[in-house]
Amino acid sequence: MKDIYVVGAAIIKDNQILCTKRATDRILGDLWEFPGGKIELDEAPEAALVRELKEELGADILVGPAVVTDVHQYDFGNVHLTVYYAQFTKESFGLVAHSQMKWCHQSELNQLTWAPADVAAMQAIQKQDLSQLTFK
Numbered sequence: 001m002k003d004i005y006v007v008g009a010a011i012i013k014d015n016q017i018l019c020t021k022r023a024t025d026r027i028l029g030d031l032w033e034f035p036g037g038k039i040e041l042d043e044a045p046e047a048a049l050v051r052e053l054k055e056e057l058g059a060d061i062l063v064g065p066a067v068v069t070d071v072h073q074y075d076f077g078n079v080h081l082t083v084y085y086a087q088f089t090k091e092s093f094g095l096v097a098h099s100q101m102k103w104c105h106q107s108e109l110n111q112l113t114w115a116p117a118d119v120a121a122m123q124a125i126q127k128q129d130l131s132q133l134t135f136k
């Protein structure tokens, strides 16, 4: 089975988290995810996240601490997803790969239907004291 290394950003603003819905025609279409994408060969995960957020949303971000890494076995491969907390330095919401975006309070995150690999991160974020996070 193919291993696919992926990073996602849990962008925090005003105590809310940015959630994005994958476009219908993509793999895992219509499921909610953290914006991001595949890590390229020899690319650091944080650098991949910065690149993907620029490509997908047109945004600039600061990457904070990792939430969690989870491995999920899909029929197309094993996705190793690491989600990082992040903040916008340039806010932008170009929906290239997504059909919808939504700011959610921590307590609302479990109301969305997430890609299976994201559930562990989503649950960890629900328990995190967001005021304790630092970004550099």
Ligand SMILES: Nc1nc2c([nH]c(=O)n2[C@H]2C[C@H](O)[C@@H](COP(=O)(O)OP(=O)(O)OP(=O)(O)O)O2)c(=O)[nH]1
Pocket: 004, 006, 007, 008, 026, 027, 028, 032, 033, 034, 035, 036, 037, 038, 079, 081, 115, 116, 117, 118
């Ligand atoms: N970006 C992102 N991908 C996720 C998450 N959860 C999850 O299972 N995935 C999966 C979906 C994809 O199989 C893979 C990430 O690929 P991707 O979003 O860069 O793009 P893709 O395979 O749909 O398409 P492509 O751009 O490579 O053509 O990881 C998540 O939270 N964010």
